[in-house]
Amino acid sequence: MYQKFKRRVTGTQVVMWIIGFIILGGVIYGAVHTLLAATYPPRVWLDLIVFGLAQGSVYALVALGYTMVYGILRMINFAHGEVFMAGAFIGYFIATAFDRSGFLNRYYVIAQLLIFVGAMATSATIAVLLERIAYRPLRRAPRLVPLITAIGASFFLQYTFRGFFGSGIKSYPEPTALKGSITILGITVLKTQALVIVAAVVMLLALYIFVQRTKTGRAMQAVSEDKDAAALMGIDVDRIIVITFVVGGALAGAAGVLFSTLFRQVFFLTGFIPGLKAFTAAVLGGIGNVTGAMLGGLFLGIAESLFPNLVLDGLGIPAPYQLKDALAFLMLVLVLIFRPTGILGERLATKKA
Amino acid sequence: MTATSVRVPMAASQGNRWSPVIKIGLLGGGVAIYLALVGILTALANRMIITKVISLGQIILLSVFIIFGYMAAQRAAAGQAKRPIVRCLLSGAIAGLLISLFLSALVVIAPIINLRSVFINASPELFDLLTLGRGVPDGLLLLIGIGVAVGALSAGLFLLPDRLRRSVGMGLLAIPIVSILNSSLFAGRGISALQAAAVFVIALVITFFWQPARTATSQRLSALPTKQQRAVATLAYIILGIGVLLLPLLGPYPAEILDTVGLYILLGLGLNIVVGFAGLLDLGYVAFFALGAYTVGILTSPEIQWVGVQLTWWQALPFAVIVGTLAGVILGIPVLQMRGDYLAIVTLGFGEIIRLIFLSDWLKPLVGGSNGITRIPRALPVPAGSRLSDQQMLFYVILAGILVAAFIATRLKYSRLGRNWAAMREDEDVAQAMGINLVRTKLMAFATGAGLSALSGAIFASKLTSVYPHSFNLLVSINILAVIIVGGLGSIPGVIVGALVLVGLPELLREFAEYRLLVYGAVLVFMMLKRPEGLLPEARRKLELHEADEA
Numbered sequence: 001m002y003q004k005f006k007r008r009v010t011g012t013q014v015v016m017w018i019i020g021f022i023i024l025g026g027v028i029y030g031a032v033h034t035l036l037a038a039t040y041p042p043r044v045w046l047d048l049i050v051f052g053l054a055q056g057s058v059y060a061l062v063a064l065g066y067t068m069v070y071g072i073l074r075m076i077n078f079a080h081g082e083v084f085m086a087g088a089f090i091g092y093f094i095a096t097a098f099d100r101s102g103f104l105n106r107y108y109v110i111a112q113l114l115i116f117v118g119a120m121a122t123s124a125t126i127a128v129l130l131e132r133i134a135y136r137p138l139r140r141a142p143r144l145v146p147l148i149t150a151i152g153a154s155f156f157l158q159y160t161f162r163g164f165f166g167s168g169i170k171s172y173p174e175p176t177a178l179k180g181s182i183t184i185l186g187i188t189v190l191k192t193q194a195l196v197i198v199a200a201v202v203m204l205l206a207l208y209i210f211v212q213r214t215k216t217g218r219a220m221q222a223v224s225e226d227k228d229a230a231a232l233m234g235i236d237v238d239r240i241i242v243i244t245f246v247v248g249g250a251l252a253g254a255a256g257v258l259f260s261t262l263f264r265q266v267f268f269l270t271g272f273i274p275g276l277k278a279f280t281a282a283v284l285g286g287i288g289n290v291t292g293a294m295l296g297g298l299f300l301g302i303a304e305s306l307f308p309n310l311v312l313d314g315l316g317i318p319a320p321y322q323l324k325d326a327l328a329f330l331m332l333v334l335v336l337i338f339r340p341t342g343i344l345g346e347r348l349a350t351k352k353a
Numbered sequence: 354m355t356a357t358s359v360r361v362p363m364a365a366s367q368g369n370r371w372s373p374v375i376k377i378g379l380l381g382g383g384v385a386i387y388l389a390l391v392g393i394l395t396a397l398a399n400r401m402i403i404t405k406v407i408s409l410g411q412i413i414l415l416s417v418f419i420i421f422g423y424m425a426a427q428r429a430a431a432g433q434a435k436r437p438i439v440r441c442l443l444s445g446a447i448a449g450l451l452i453s454l455f456l457s458a459l460v461v462i463a464p465i466i467n468l469r470s471v472f473i474n475a476s477p478e479l480f481d482l483l484t485l486g487r488g489v490p491d492g493l494l495l496l497i498g499i500g501v502a503v504g505a506l507s508a509g510l511f512l513l514p515d516r517l518r519r520s521v522g523m524g525l526l527a528i529p530i531v532s533i534l535n536s537s538l539f540a541g542r543g544i545s546a547l548q549a550a551a552v553f554v555i556a557l558v559i560t561f562f563w564q565p566a567r568t569a570t571s572q573r574l575s576a577l578p579t580k581q582q583r584a585v586a587t588l589a590y591i592i593l594g595i596g597v598l599l600l601p602l603l604g605p606y607p608a609e610i611l612d613t614v615g616l617y618i619l620l621g622l623g624l625n626i627v628v629g630f631a632g633l634l635d636l637g638y639v640a641f642f643a644l645g646a647y648t649v650g651i652l653t654s655p656e657i658q659w660v661g662v663q664l665t666w667w668q669a670l671p672f673a674v675i676v677g678t679l680a681g682v683i684l685g686i687p688v689l690q691m692r693g694d695y696l697a698i699v700t701l702g703f704g705e706i707i708r709l710i711f712l713s714d715w716l717k718p719l720v721g722g723s724n725g726i727t728r729i730p731r732a733l734p735v736p737a738g739s740r741l742s743d744q745q746m747l748f749y750v751i752l753a754g755i756l757v758a759a760f761i762a763t764r765l766k767y768s769r770l771g772r773n774w775a776a777m778r779e780d781e782d783v784a785q786a787m788g789i790n791l792v793r794t795k796l797m798a799f800a801t802g803a804g805l806s807a808l809s810g811a812i813f814a815s816k817l818t819s820v821y822p823h824s825f826n827l828l829v830s831i832n833i834l835a836v837i838i839v840g841g842l843g844s845i846p847g848v849i850v851g852a853l854v855l856v857g858l859p860e861l862l863r864e865f866a867e868y869r870l871l872v873y874g875a876v877l878v879f880m881m882l883k884r885p886e887g888l889l890p891e892a893r894r895k896l897e898l899h900e901a902d903e904a
Contacts, residue, residue, distance in 0.1 A: 012686050012792060019687070076694040093471055134878050144634055145881050147694045148838060151636075152877025155831065159871035163391030166473040167867075276705075279698065319714040326709035329702035336699050337687045 020338055023330075030314030039313060046187060048305045054193040054262055056301015057200030061255035062278030063285070063293040064207060065127070065248030071224035071288035072244050073135070075143075078150035081275015082157035083127045083249050085268065087119035087256025089161060092172055092266045094118045099173035108177040116199075120253040126157070127249025128242055136238075154272075162268040169267040172260040196258045203254055204294050207247070211290055216243060224288065273325060277304070280332040286342030295343060304328050371447075373428040378448040381421030382455030388413065389459060389483065391871070392474035396864050398482050401543030402532045409862075410482055412529055415503060419525075421448045422504035426511040441508045449504020453497040456483050460493060520561040527556035537861040538607050597752065605742040610860040612744055612816060615751035616809055617856045620829075621836045621848035622758040623805030628834070629843035629891070630762075630771060631798035632778030634697040636830050637704030640684070641677045641803040643711065643825035645810025648673040650726035650820045651719075657726060659719060666732045670811050677807020678800045685799035689792055692781065704830060712822040725821035732815040747816055754812055758805050762845055770797055775893065828870065832856070835873045838880055841887025850889050 034040075062084050069077045094115045098104035104111045134153045138146045178191045211217035222230040223240045231237050259274060260266045281300040285292025307327050312320035335342065388394055398410035407415075425448035426441040460480050462468070468475040484492025510518055528544075531552045535541045544552070574582060601608040620642065627635045651657045652669035664672075688699050714722055733746040765771045773794045776784040785791050814820050832855070840851025855876070859869045880887065886895040 010792075012689055015686055076698065134882070137882055141881075141885070143692075143694065144632070145885055147634065147697060148834070149878050149881040151831065151834070152874045152879075152881065154874065155870050156874030156878060159868065159874065160387075160391055163393070163474065163868065163871060164472050276698075276701070283698075317713075317715045322713045323709060323715065326706045326713075329706050329709075333687070333699050333702045333706075336691065336695055340691075340695070 016337060020334070023334065026315060027311050030311035033314030034310050035314075037314070040309060044309075045306070048309065049302055050187065050189050050193055052302035052305030053298060054196040054301070055305065056281075056298040057197050057204075058255045058259045058262065058297075059274065059278045059281045059301050060294045060297025061200055061203060061251045061258070062274060063281040063297045064204075064290060065252045066279050066282040067285070067287055067290060067293040068220070068224075068244050068248050070282070071290075072220070072227075072241055073139070073146075075135070075146045076150065076279065077130075077135075077248075078147065078275075079130055079134075079154040079157060080127075080248070080252060081271035081273075081278070082154050082161075083123045083130070083271070084252040084256045084259070084275060084278075085161065085266075085271025086126050086157070087123040087253030088260045088266045088270050089165060089256075090122040090253070091115050091119040091257035091260055092170055095173050096170075099175075104173065104175050105177070108175050111175070112195075115257055116254055119257045120250040123253025123256065124246045124249035127245040127252070131242060131245045136241075158268050158272070165268070167268060169265050172264045172266055174264065178261070192261055196262050199254070199258055203251060207251065208290070210247070216240070220244060276332075277325075277328050280328055280335075283332060283340075284335050284342055289342070292342055299343075300328065300331065303331065371444075373431075374425045374444040374447055375451065377421055377425045377428055377444075378451030379455075381417060381424075381448055381452040384421070385414065385417045385452050385456055386459055388417065389456065389479055390472045390474050391868070393868055394482055395474060395476065395478050396867065397862070398478065400533075400536070400862070400864060402529050403546050403549045404543040406546055409529065409533070414482075418449050418452055418500055418503040419507040419510075421452060422446075422507035423511050424448070425504070426508035429508075430511070436512055438512055441512055442505050443508075445508025445511070446501045446505040449500040449502070449507075450497065452504070453500025456500075457493045457496060460484060460489065516561065516564070520557045523560040524553040524557035527552050533858075533861055537610075537863075538603060598749075601741075601745040601748040605744055608742065608745040608748055610857060612747050612751055613860055614852050614857045615748065615755060616813060616816070617833065617836055617852040618849055619751065619754050619758055619809040619812070620806060620833045621840070621852055622755065622762050622845065623802045623809070624833050625837045625843065625845070625848055626762060626765065626774075626805070627798050627802035629837060630766060630778070631774040631795065633795065633798060634694070635700045635799075635802065636697045636827070636834070637684070637700035637702070637707075638802070638806055638833060639825050639827065639829040640700075640704040640707040641680055641806035642810040642813065642829065643707055643820075643822075644680050645673040645677045645807025646814040646820045646825070647711065647720055647726070647810075648676045648807070649811040649814040650721075650729050653730055654726045654728050656721070656728055657719075666730050666811075666815050670808075673807050673811040674804050677810070678804040680807075681799040681801075681803025682796050684803075685796045689795055701827065701830070704825075704827060708822055708825050711825070723822060725819055727819040729814050729818045729820070731818065732812065744816075747812070750815070751812055754808055758808070759845060761801070761805070765801065766845075770794065774798060831870075832873065835877055837887075839876060839888060841890040843893070844887060844889050844891035847887050847889040847891070851887070854888075 062080065065080045065083065066077060069075065069080070095104060095111075098111045098115070130153055134149050135146055138149060174192075178195060181188050181190045182194060183189070184194075211220060219230070219235045219240050220243065222233065222235055223237055227237055230240075255278075256271075259270070277300060278297065281296035282293045283296070284300055285294070285296025287293075304324055304327065308320035308324050312323060312327075317323065394410040394414055396410070397413060398408050400409040401407075402409050402412055422445035425444040429440045429444035430436045459475075460483050463475045463480070483496060485495055486492065487495060510521060513521065528549050532541075532544045532549070535544060574585060577585070600611055620638070624635065624638050627633050627638070649666065649669045649672075651660060652662065652664045652672055653666055655663060684700070684703050688696055691699060710716060711720055712723055716722070717724075720726065731743055731747070732750045735741050735743060735746055773784070773789045776787065776789060777791065777794055781791060784794075813824075817824075836851040836855050837848055838851070839855055840847030840849070855873065859865050859872075
């Protein structure tokens with residue numbers, strides 16, 4: 001019995017389980033401590049959850065781009081965060097132009113729709129150009145090569161935007177229609193947060209129907225299952241890959257607009273951290289899995305907004321908000337170590353990689 | 354039907370013959386507008402290359418004309434046995450014309466639609482630069498004329514015989530290089546036209562006679578008996594060594610640049626072991642750099658009291674390396690089972706986590722938080738009575754570090770461990786089947802790389818005499834990655850070349866700092882697409898990457 005056990009469990013596994021238990025213990029201890037001490041009233045938790053939902057739905061939209069591209073090309077599109085940033089920038093320029101002419105406040109709904117269209121179109125174009133120029137020639141190259149290309153493209157895009165539009169932080173205009181808050185079912189929600197959640201849910205639903213119901217969506221699924229077999233079935237694989245980048249890019253562009261509506265600021269590094277977090281969300285949900293990316297995004301958004309106050313506070317760490325990003329990365333690392341399949345995904349981290 | 358028989362009717366139709374040339378011209382126009390709007394041209398407009406004649410910004414613009422004119426000529430001659438002279442010249446001129454028309458359109462349209470409210474660089478300075486300060490109608494005509502002429506001239510360059518063409522190219526390239534070196538290191542304001550002509554001629558002549566002279570020398574050298582050959586090699590190394598030792602005497606400012614380049618070489622040598630030898634893409638390499646620097650800071654700075662000791666830099670150094678190596682192992686264990694891109698992302702996460710922890714208020718009493726740690730002693734204090742600066746002294750410490758790292762790297766490369774790394778890099782499963790202990794092999798790679806990174810971190814701490822969390826962001830990891838990729842993954846001389854090109858040149862051009870990462874990004878993409886093996890490739894890696902081409 002012991003022999004059998006010894007053969008199956010390696011030393012590294014033991015070390016990792018110990019690390020895992022320490023972290024889990026810390027999380028539980030911290031959470032229980034905070035809740036027992038009742039540091040914050042319930043309303044604070046509710047606000048944090050709503051904010052987490054709003055930021056999580058942005059992550060979910062970006063995560064979809066990562067997950068779809070990974071599903072089809074088995075590569076991490078590292079520059080996807082910059083596609084998102086491009087959407088935020090174009091959204092900002094359209095919104096300020098509308099704001100200056102007064103259009104934004106007079107016909108808010110039309111203006112907001114136009115902002116979405118502009119940002120989505122730009123982001124989709126950039127995503128397609130990326131695919132065409134940087135990724136397509138490398139489809140059969142060793143795995144590290146496209147990843148390094150993607151990193152290069154990411155920096156190229158960041159600093160191109162910096163060169164074009166300057167390095168200052170630009171403040172996104174606030175339309176009067178979005179000022180104040182509304183009460184739904186007794187819960188008070190800021191209007192911006194409500195807009196972000198509603199818009200994201202609409203887009204997520206649209207994407208879900210697109211992938212599940214349309215012919216192109218099914219072709220996408222087929223290509224992600226097996227490229228060669230799909231080609232034999234008469235699917236134009238190159239076209240499907242381009243469509244994947246278009247859809248992923250458009251969603252990222254919309255997410256960029258929502259993100260800048262939520263946080264009111266845009267600058268050339270806007271895409272970097274949210275991009276990494278969206279990737280984390282995609283991994284959380286099981287990369288390659290569309291539903292997983294949506295759930296992973298929401299989960300990460302809420303976790304990120306709750307955990308600093310809930311856990312770190314309980315552990316007695318001062319200024320827990322500073323470690324918000326570190327927590328997101330820690331979650332990424334832990335998921336990849338302990339459950340590389342994510343919540344819903346297949347095991348890809350070691351097998352197909 | 355063979356490929357050639359298909360090509361004939363295509364070449365016969367007149368429309369198709371010019372369309373590749375026009376495409377090149379349009380592409381060139383796009384690139385020129387991009388460079389103008391991204392601000393590189395204006396940022397470098399004040400750096401005079403030839404005093405009162407031409408600035409670096411203008412040279413960059415000119416090189417767009419030259420490169421695309423040349424490419425157009427290349428396209429025009431593609432598939433033809435003899436280079437058609439008139440067609441090539443005409444193609445170059447067309448490309449130049451198209452590029453200058455694009456730029457003229459920018460100059461005319463931008464003020465009308467108030468482009469500057471969006472693109473901050475669409476400024477009067479840019480239009481001044483493009484119209485050569487002569488206003489709209491005159492300047493534009495001049496720009497178009499120059500465009501056509503330069504395009505045609507560079508097409509003419511294409512028509513020259515190979516050897517002469519290479520020499521002329523080197524001659525042209527030498528002018529800005531010499532001028533930049535002169536103005537950066539010795540605070541000159543560009544070289545005069547006469548000096549530029551001299552530089553051009555000298556570089557041209559040297560390149561022209563270089564190849565035959567080199568062949569002759571190497572022939573004569575190989576004719577010598579082995580013992581004498583070795584003596585010549587030793588002598589060459591000694592001369593090179595003395596040359597390197599004398600480098601910091603150029604002055605305090607050149608020494609500072611050399612220090613930065615040296616640190617990147619050291620870091621590159623370490624990362625090269627992890628990425629180049631073992632094939633593990635580590636994007637969190639900066640974490641060990643930070644740990645090394647912080648260990649030294651904590652142990653040596655009088656500001657940090659909780660350790661209870663205050664060592665000198667040299668006493669703290671071994672601890673830094675040990676902490677780094679241990680951290681390499683500890684962070685290596687969880688990622689043992691990951692491959693490729695997952696490994697990259699997780700290590701990136703580690704790097705950011707470590708930086709954020711150093712930055713947070715949580716550990717502020719221990720590591721200083723965002724205030725960092727200051728008052729770290731220098732590694733080599735300036736000897737009393739000497740006129741050398743601290744940076745000049747530090748160069749020798751860095752040099753020693755590089756020698757150690759290069760020694761470790763070369764010895765490891767051909768050792769049993771090094772061959773295990775190569776096997777693992779090419780195929781983990783096969784390597785494991787051959788009896789290689791993957792756990793040990795991977796951890797050794799992480800540990801060695803991390804140790805060298807911590808060593809550089811320790812030196813870095815002494816260079817600045819302080820450490821701040823802001824110095825250790827992801828960009829450092831990306832810079833090092835760019836250095837080793839440009840030099841050639843797995844190649845040790847490549848690291849040195851990569852660092853000189855990617856770190857040394859931007860340090861010389863301070864105005865360029867803003868665009869450094871832009872260029873790094875572009876270089877990474879370009880290298881991966883066109884020359885994935887790097888500038889000074891390692892033989893085996895080159896074979897691996899070009900396997901598919903030959904098949």
